[in-house]
Amino acid sequence: xxxxxxxxxxxxxxxxxxxTGKIAVITPSIFSAAEQAVTLVIGLISVMTFWLGIMKLVExxxxxxxxxxxxxxxxxxxxxxIPRHHPAMNAILMNMSANLLGMGNAATxxxxxxxxxxxxxxxxRERASDEMCTFLALNTSSLSLLPTTVIGLRAAAGSLNPTExxxxxxxxxxxxxxxxxxxxxxxxRWGKF
Amino acid sequence: xxxxxxxxxSQWVIPIxxxxxxxxxxxxxxxxxxxxxxxxxxxxxxxxxxxxxxVGILVAIGLxxxxxxxxxxxxxxxxxxAKLNLPPEIIPLAVMRPISGSGALAITAEIIQRDGPDSYLxxxxxxxxxxxxxxxxxxxxxxxxxxxKKSRHALFAGLIGDFCGIIASALxxxxxxx
Numbered sequence: 001x002x003x004x005x006x007x008x009x010x011x012x013x014x015x016x017x018x019x020t021g022k023i024a025v026i027t028p029s030i031f032s033a034a035e036q037a038v039t040l041v042i043g044l045i046s047v048m049t050f051w052l053g054i055m056k057l058v059e060x061x062x063x064x065x066x067x068x069x070x071x072x073x074x075x076x077x078x079x080x081x082i083p084r085h086h087p088a089m090n091a092i093l094m095n096m097s098a099n100l101l102g103m104g105n106a107a108t109x110x111x112x113x114x115x116x117x118x119x120x121x122x123x124x125r126e127r128a129s130d131e132m133c134t135f136l137a138l139n140t141s142s143l144s145l146l147p148t149t150v151i152g153l154r155a156a157a158g159s160l161n162p163t164e165x166x167x168x169x170x171x172x173x174x175x176x177x178x179x180x181x182x183x184x185x186x187x188x189r190w191g192k193f
Numbered sequence: 194x195x196x197x198x199x200x201x202x203s204q205w206v207i208p209i210x211x212x213x214x215x216x217x218x219x220x221x222x223x224x225x226x227x228x229x230x231x232x233x234x235x236x237x238x239x240x241x242x243x244x245x246x247x248v249g250i251l252v253a254i255g256l257x258x259x260x261x262x263x264x265x266x267x268x269x270x271x272x273x274x275a276k277l278n279l280p281p282e283i284i285p286l287a288v289m290r291p292i293s294g295s296g297a298l299a300i301t302a303e304i305i306q307r308d309g310p311d312s313y314l315x316x317x318x319x320x321x322x323x324x325x326x327x328x329x330x331x332x333x334x335x336x337x338x339x340x341x342k343k344s345r346h347a348l349f350a351g352l353i354g355d356f357c358g359i360i361a362s363a364l365x366x367x368x369x370x371x
Contacts, residue, residue: 002332002348005348006249006250006253009253009254009256010252010253010256012257012260012262013253013256013257013259013260013262014256014260016260016262016265017259017260017261017262020260022260022261026256029255029256029260030252030255030256032255033248033251033252033255033256034248036251036255037244037247037248037250038244038247038248040251041241041244044243045236045240047236048239048240049236049237049240050236051236052232052236053229053230053231053232053233053236055232056228056229056231056232056233057214057215057225057232058214060218060221060225060228061214061218061220061221062217062221063213063217101206101210102203102206103206103207106207109236111331111335112338113235115335115336115338115339116339118339119339119341125340126340126341126342126343127341127342127343127345128336128341128343128344128345128347132335132341132347133344133345133346133347135335136331136332136336136344136347136350136351137350137354139326139331140325140326140327140328140350140351140355141325141326141354141355141358142325142326144323146202146203147319148203149298149323150319151203153298153302153305153310153319154305154310154315154319157302157305157310158310159309159310159311159315164316165319165320165323167369168316168320168362168365168369168370169320169324171361171365172320172323172324172361172362172365173323173324173325173358175357175358175361176324176325176355176357176358176359176361177354178357179353179354179357179358180350180351180353180355180357181354183346183349183350183354184347187345187349187350188345188346190346193345193346
């Protein structure tokens with residue numbers, strides 16, 4: 001799926017640039033984007049290293065048990081086939097907590113860790129499992145209690161009330177999250193993918 | 194007052210979390226530094242493994258934007274989205290949101306600068322920006338990290354979520370701020 005989307009994006013871009021006389025844009029655009037990707041990963045190394053270290057401590061400190069108790073009903077509902085004491089469970093819980101608290105740069109490391117652990121449970125190595133799709137739906141519409149980046153942006157622009165969008169964002173984010181999860185369930189049952 | 198409180202919370206949440214974790218871990222285990230390093234070790238390889246996937250997807254997104262194809266897409270979708278009562282100024286953001294996180298943030302920042310954070314458009318853009326995450330990025334990074342080739346229905350589910358988030362933002366802001 002993503003392969004076709006990728007091919008379409010590149011071919012359409014070249015075609016559009018060619019037809020509008022902007023073909024000279026293509027080559028520099030490719031290499032500046034590639035460089036951006038590597039810079040992004042360099043930034044991710046530091047973040048992932050630190051947060052995965054902290055995650056190990058969270059697991060051994062017993063804090064994970066507290067988080068488990070709070071989020072258990074949700075996780076049971078969304079990921080019924082992941083065993084309770086499997087490492088995937090801990091990573092999923094950490095990812096959800098980080099998302100809820102608006103800790104964007106911590107959510108990604110925990111999310112990738114969760115994917116790796118779910119891959120251990122996956123029977124077909126190259127095909128996403130049901131749990132992986134659900135987890136992805138959850139993260140693409142990340143439910144956040146505190147949209148910290150946007151609040152910061154508004155405060156910097158001199159808003160009289162930077163946080164007045166917290167309520168509307170939470171509501172809209174809940175709609176998007178529920179829609180993604182419902183779509184995930186329905187499309188899975190439909191079974192055409 | 195509330196703004197100050199939220200600001201305070203967002204400044205304190207990470208330090209408090211880290212402090213609590215370390216104190217709790219200290220009570221149980223003596224070698225907490227070794228434990229930290231053991232966990233942290235995995236991070237380096239995990240991040241490096243993402244390079245090919247991110248280069249691939251960011252090149253496609255960059256080309257799509259720089260070639261003018263994105264503008265055409267926005268132009269094509271505008272009449273459809275306008276039927277759903279989205280203000281025309283917000284449509285580029287609605288189309289960009291699932292594709293590129295930094296691109297969407299730049300549009301949001303621009304709207305906030307131009308119309309003011311407390312205008313209707315500024316509030317709507319803020320809500321839309323915060324309501325979902327970048328589907329294409331999350332999909333590539335998460336599935337790429339474990340070499341998943343068949344993503345099944347995940348892309349569609351994510352895009353349906355984005356679409357509903359955008360429509361919900363417009364409806365909710367319309368009801369609350371207008």
